[in-house]
Amino acid sequence: MELVIGSKRWSSWSMRPWLVLKRTGAPFHERLIRLYQADGATRAQILPHSPSGRVPALKTGGIVIAESLAICEYLAEVFPEAKLWPQDVDLRALGRSAASEMHAGFRALRLECPMDLARPVEPVPLSDEAQADIARVRALWTDLLGRSGGPFLLGDWSIADAFFTPVATRFRTYAVDPGTPELAAYMDRLLTWPDFLAWEAAGRLET
Numbered sequence: 001m002e003l004v005i006g007s008k009r010w011s012s013w014s015m016r017p018w019l020v021l022k023r024t025g026a027p028f029h030e031r032l033i034r035l036y037q038a039d040g041a042t043r044a045q046i047l048p049h050s051p052s053g054r055v056p057a058l059k060t061g062g063i064v065i066a067e068s069l070a071i072c073e074y075l076a077e078v079f080p081e082a083k084l085w086p087q088d089v090d091l092r093a094l095g096r097s098a099a100s101e102m103h104a105g106f107r108a109l110r111l112e113c114p115m116d117l118a119r120p121v122e123p124v125p126l127s128d129e130a131q132a133d134i135a136r137v138r139a140l141w142t143d144l145l146g147r148s149g150g151p152f153l154l155g156d157w158s159i160a161d162a163f164f165t166p167v168a169t170r171f172r173t174y175a176v177d178p179g180t181p182e183l184a185a186y187m188d189r190l191l192t193w194p195d196f197l198a199w200e201a202a203g204r205l206e207t
């Protein structure tokens, strides 16, 4: 398997399946393509590996899977022993719903607070739309942690947590109040997850 990813400092979409693949324990090759290069160089370097022109992409068994959520679902099917989704059908459905909502939404939060693992912590002015996104994240986290009993959204670490790890970095970088001590503690669990720390350390070394 080869996972094609973008710069670790910025590529929140790449981080999600990378964390999930790490969780499986399976060996894989990582191909990193620098984002934001001049003169279309980034797209030119991605295209031979990912026909969508975007990262992440997983090359496996003769196929190329694009889209972060599709990659994670594939890994959940191929590595059932990694328990990337919970056993409970309702909790699993809610986890999928949360990951899909993240994948398709939160546009204002993503635009106004882009992931940048090397940026010093400093707040930025936020639009009403971004504030609404933040309120929705808080509600989602509160609901899932309450239902599952924690320590992660669905109990054990899952794909849902991979999807919200970049959000936790944004809250930290832009000094966004998580809202409650329980949510602060959840954020802290995401941001001290060993695989995240390894990704972050590499991202901070990138120029």
Ligand SMILES: N[C@@H](CCC(=O)N[C@@H](CS)C(=O)NCC(=O)O)C(=O)O
Pocket (backbone or CB within 6 Å): 006, 010, 011, 012, 013, 014, 035, 036, 042, 043, 053, 054, 055, 056, 066, 067, 068, 069, 103
């Ligand atoms: N919906 C896609 C989004 C992928 C995406 O937007 N990737 C960005 C990097 S984070 C990209 O490939 N950008 C290409 C470029 O900047 O040329 C997914 O979930 O995988």
